[in-house]
Amino acid sequence: MLTLVVLFLSALATLFIAFLKKPVVTLFTSVTGLVLTGVVLMYQWTNGVDILTSYEGVYFDVYATFFSLAAIGFTLLVILSGYGQFKLNLEYTGDFMALLMFSLLGAMLMVSFQNLFVFFLGLEILSIPIYVMAGSNKEDSFSSEAALKYFITGAFATGTLLFGIAWMYGATGSFNLNEIGEALSNNTNSMAYLGLILIMSAFLFKIGAAPFHFWSPDVYDGSPAPVTGYMATVIKLGAFGAFVKLFGHTFYGMSDFWMPALTFLAIMTMFIGNLSAIRQDRFKRFLAYSSISHIGYTLITLIALSDNSTYNAWFYLTSYGFATIALITIQIVVNDKEDRIEAFKGLGRSNPLIGIVAVVSLLALAGVPPLMGFFGKYIVFVDAIAQHPLLIVIALINSSIGIYYYLRIVIIFLSKSEEETTEKFVPSFLQSAVMLICLIGLLFGGVFLMM
Numbered sequence: 001m002l003t004l005v006v007l008f009l010s011a012l013a014t015l016f017i018a019f020l021k022k023p024v025v026t027l028f029t030s031v032t033g034l035v036l037t038g039v040v041l042m043y044q045w046t047n048g049v050d051i052l053t054s055y056e057g058v059y060f061d062v063y064a065t066f067f068s069l070a071a072i073g074f075t076l077l078v079i080l081s082g083y084g085q086f087k088l089n090l091e092y093t094g095d096f097m098a099l100l101m102f103s104l105l106g107a108m109l110m111v112s113f114q115n116l117f118v119f120f121l122g123l124e125i126l127s128i129p130i131y132v133m134a135g136s137n138k139e140d141s142f143s144s145e146a147a148l149k150y151f152i153t154g155a156f157a158t159g160t161l162l163f164g165i166a167w168m169y170g171a172t173g174s175f176n177l178n179e180i181g182e183a184l185s186n187n188t189n190s191m192a193y194l195g196l197i198l199i200m201s202a203f204l205f206k207i208g209a210a211p212f213h214f215w216s217p218d219v220y221d222g223s224p225a226p227v228t229g230y231m232a233t234v235i236k237l238g239a240f241g242a243f244v245k246l247f248g249h250t251f252y253g254m255s256d257f258w259m260p261a262l263t264f265l266a267i268m269t270m271f272i273g274n275l276s277a278i279r280q281d282r283f284k285r286f287l288a289y290s291s292i293s294h295i296g297y298t299l300i301t302l303i304a305l306s307d308n309s310t311y312n313a314w315f316y317l318t319s320y321g322f323a324t325i326a327l328i329t330i331q332i333v334v335n336d337k338e339d340r341i342e343a344f345k346g347l348g349r350s351n352p353l354i355g356i357v358a359v360v361s362l363l364a365l366a367g368v369p370p371l372m373g374f375f376g377k378y379i380v381f382v383d384a385i386a387q388h389p390l391l392i393v394i395a396l397i398n399s400s401i402g403i404y405y406y407l408r409i410v411i412i413f414l415s416k417s418e419e420e421t422t423e424k425f426v427p428s429f430l431q432s433a434v435m436l437i438c439l440i441g442l443l444f445g446g447v448f449l450m451m
Contacts, residue, residue, distance in 0.1 A: 003041040079097055199246070219231070293398065325438055344358070362409050
C-alpha cells in the first residue's frame with residue numbers, strides 16, 4: 001500500500017508544481033516520483049515490510065511486483081520520450097505527466113488486487129486518464145475521435161464487467177478472490193458461468209483481443225504518439241496481469257469451460273492482427289494491428305496454465321514493451337503529420353542511431369534471435385507445445401507472417417530515399433537515452449533473464 005501512496009502523492013505533486021510553468025522542474029518531479037515509487041516497491045518486496053498492511057484488498061506478491069516494476073519503467077520511458085511534445089503547451093505539461101502517473105496507479109492496483117472491488121477501482125483509475133489523454137491534441141480531429149471512441153466503447157466494457165462481477169457475486173457470495181475460488185471449486189452454477197463470460201469479454205476488450213479489437217486501430221491512430229506508446233505497453237501490462245491473476249488462479253476450476261473459447265479467440269486474434277498489419281500504410285495503425293497479434297501470442301501463456309504462465313506473460317510483454325516504446329520514440333522524432341510509414345524511408349542511412357534502434361526493435365517484434373523478443377516467444381511456445389501442439393503450429397505460421405511485414409518496414413528504413421537529400425532528424429538527449437535503454441534491453445534482456 002505504501003508504494004501506491006508514494007505514487008499518488010508524486011502525481012499530485014507533479015500536478016501542482018506544473019503551476020510554476022517550468023517544464024524541467026515538472027519533469028524532474030515526475031521522474032523522481034516514479035523512481036522513488038520503484039525503490040519503495042523493491043524495498044518492500046526484498047524486506048517483506050509495508051507500513052500500511054491493514055488493508056487486505058491489495059497485496060504485492062512477486063508477480064505483482066514484477067508487473068508493477070515493468071509498468072513503472074515503461075511509464076518513465078514514455079514520459080521521457082514524450083517530454084518534447086508535453087512542454088510545447090505549458091498550460092498542460094504537468095497535466096499530461098500527472099495523468100499518466102495516475103493511470104499507472106490504476107495499473108498497479110490491477111496487478112495487486114485481492115478482491116473484485118479493488119480490481120474495478122483499478123480499472124477505472126487506469127482508464128479515465130487515458131480517455132482524456134487520447135483527446136489531448138485539440139488541433140487534430142482524429143484525436144477527438146479517438147477519445148470519443150475509446151470512451152464510449154470503454155463505457156460499454158465497464159458496464160459488461162460490472163454485470164459480470166454482479167453475477168459472480170450472486171453465484172459465490174463474495175468479492176474476495178480466494179473465497180470466490182473456493183466457492184467455484186465446490187459448486188459451479190449458471191450464474192457463475194454467465195458472470196465468467198461477461199468478465200472475460202471485458203478483459204478481452206481491454207487487452208485488444210479479437211473480436212473486441214475494433215477500437216484499437218482508430219484509438220492508436222488518433223491519439224498523440226506518447227499516449228499510443230503508453231496504451232500499447234502499460235495498459236496491456238496492467239490488464240493482462242489482472243487477466244492471469246483471475247483466470248489462472250481464481251477461475252482455474254472453470255478452465256474446462258473458458259479455455260476452449262480462449263484458444264479459439266487467441267487463434268482469431270493472431271490471424272486478424274497479422275493479416276491486417278500487412279495492409280497498413282500508417283505507422284500507428286500498423287503498431288495497433290501488430291499489438292493485436294502479440295496479444296494473441298500472449299494469450300497462449302494463459303491457455304498453457306503452467307506454473308510459469310505468469311512469468312512468461314510478463315517476459316513477453318516486457319520484450320514487446322521495449323520494442324514498441326523505441327518505435328514510438330522514433331515516430332515522435334520524425335513527427336510526420338500524416339503518420340506515413342513511407343516517411344521513414346532512408347532514415348536508417350541518414351540517422352544511424354535511429355536506424356539501428358528501428359531495425360533491432362522490428363526484428364525483436366518478429367522474434368529474431370538472439371533478441372529479447374525471440375526468447376519471449378521461445379518460452380511461451382515451449383511451455384505450451386506439449387499440451388497444445390496444434391496451437392503452437394498456428395502461432396508459428398502467424399510468426400512467419402509477422403516476419404514478412406516487419407522486414408518490409410526494415411527495408412523501408414534501410415532503403416535509399418528517392419529524394420536527393422533525406423532530412424536529418426536529430427533526437428533530443430532524452431529521446432536518445434530512451435532509445436538506447438530500449439536497445440540495451442532488447443539486445444541483452446533476453447539473455448540476462450534466461451540465465
